[in-house]
Amino acid sequence: MQDVGVRGAGIRPMQPVPGRLPVGPEWSYEVDWSGIRLLADVEQGSLCLRTLEGDDVTARFPEFAPLADVVADGLFDGEAVLLDAGQPSSLALFDRLRRADPRKARTLARARPAIFMVYDVLRLYGVPLTARPLDERRATLGRLSLDEVGRIQVSPVYDDGPALLAGVREQGLPGVMARRRDTGYDAEAAGDWLRVVAPADTLPTSPTAVDVPGGPPAGPALSALPPSGPGPDHPPSGRGRRTRHGRDEEPPGLW
Template identity: 50%
Template structure:
C-alpha cells in the first residue's frame, strides 16, 4: 500500500510517523525462511544478509517496512544506494548494517491481517518481541503531526506520513488512508541518454531523463552523476542499452542533444529537484540513486500545462510515438 501526497490531515483517529528515506521492503517469513521483496516484487534477500535474524521473530509473519542506512543519526538515501543493486558479503554488511524500520504487520501465524484496522495491526505489531532481532526497529508513532513535521524539517529528514487508525491495508493501492507530506521534492524518471564524463570517457558524466507525456517520453532535464560511487557507475554501464534513436518525443532541442549517447528508456533513477521551470524542466536536478524497484510503467504521466506535447526536432508529428516511447 502506498501513501497519497498531500497536506497533513487532522482527526482523533490519525497518527503520524516519520517518512524514512530508505528502501521499501516486505519481509516474509514462512517455514522459518526469510524472503525480502522490494515494491516491484524483486527478491532482494541477498542484498541485506544482516536481516537474516528476522526468522527469529515468528515462524510465520509478513512485515511491511523500510530499510534505512543511518548517517549521523539521520537516514541517508545516498549512503544506501550502493546496497540496492548487488549481493553483499555478510561481513561487509555487518561492518555498516542497515536497519529495518517496520511499521506494519500483514500476516501472523498464518492469519491474514489486511482487513484488520490499522490500529489493530499496529497493536499486534507492538506485541511482538522485536528486541530479539538485531537491526530491527519499530517505527515510532506520534499524535502531533505538525510538531513532527517541524522536527523532521529541522533535522533534514524526508517528511511525515499520516495514517488513519480505522484504515485497512490495500496492496498496490495509493490509498487516501495514508497521506505523505515531504520536505524534499523527488521524482522517479526514465533515462533516455547519457554523456561521458569530461576527460574520462569510461565514466557516465550526466544522464538525460524524462517522464511519460502524451506522445511518449518527454525530456525533463539533465542530471550530473560524475560523482556517483563506483557501484552506481558500474550498474549504469551495465543497464544503459544503446539505441541509435533518441527515445524522447518532446522537450529536447537539437543543441541539448549534442554528444549524447542514446539508450533504451528502461533504467529508472530518482532525482531531487527544486521545482519545475516553464516547459516542465526540473530545476536544480540532483541524482539520488538508481531505482531497481521501479519500472517504466510505474512512472506517472507528466505533461506540463504551459507547453504542448509536440513532436521534437527531427521527428515528424505523425511518426508512431510508441516506437521508442517511455517503455511503459
C-alpha cells in the same frame, strides 16, 4: 506494480500519496525514513525480502535474517534504512543494492549495517490481517518484541502530527507519513496513507525530538499510539532456521 510478499498468494502493497498534513484523532503519524520499501515474508522460518517491484533482495540484507528467529511465520511491511552522519542515505542504500555477491553483502552488513524499520504486519502465523484496522495491526506488531532483534525496529507512532512535522524539519529528515487508524490495508484506498514533505522555508518554534535509528536518543518523543483493541491471538514466537535467497538484478528504485 505486481503483487508481491505472500509466497504463492500475492498482495498489492499500499503506497502513500503526496498530500497536506491531515489533523484529527482519526490519524496517526510516523517519520518518513527515506529508505527502500521492503516486504519481509517469513514462512516456515525462512525469510524472503522483496521490493515493491517484486525483486528478491534477501541476500543483500543479511543483517535482517534474525527476524525469522523471532517470528516463524509473518508478513511485514517496512523499509531498510542506512545512515550517513546520522541521516538516512539513499546513496548508501543504492551501493548496498548493487552488491549481488552474498559474501560482499555480509561484509558490508558487518561494516555498515542497515536497519529494518517495520510499520505494519499483514499476516501472522497463517492469519491474514489486511482487513483489520491499522490500530489493531499496530497493536499486534507491538506485542511481537521485534525491537529485541538487533537490526529490526518498529517505527514509532505519534499522536501530534504538526509537532512531529516540526521535529523532522528541525532534524533534516524528509517528512511525515500520516495513516488513518481505522482502515484496513488496501492498495486501492487512496488517501488513507499520505506522505507529507517537511517544509523547508520555516523553522519550528517547539519541535518534537525524533530518535534516529542506530543513533543517540534525540530526547523525549511524543507518546506512542495506544492499542485500540485486542489484536489476533498468536502462539509464542517460533524459532526458525535462517536461509538467504537472491539473484543478480538491477537495483530497484527507492520507494
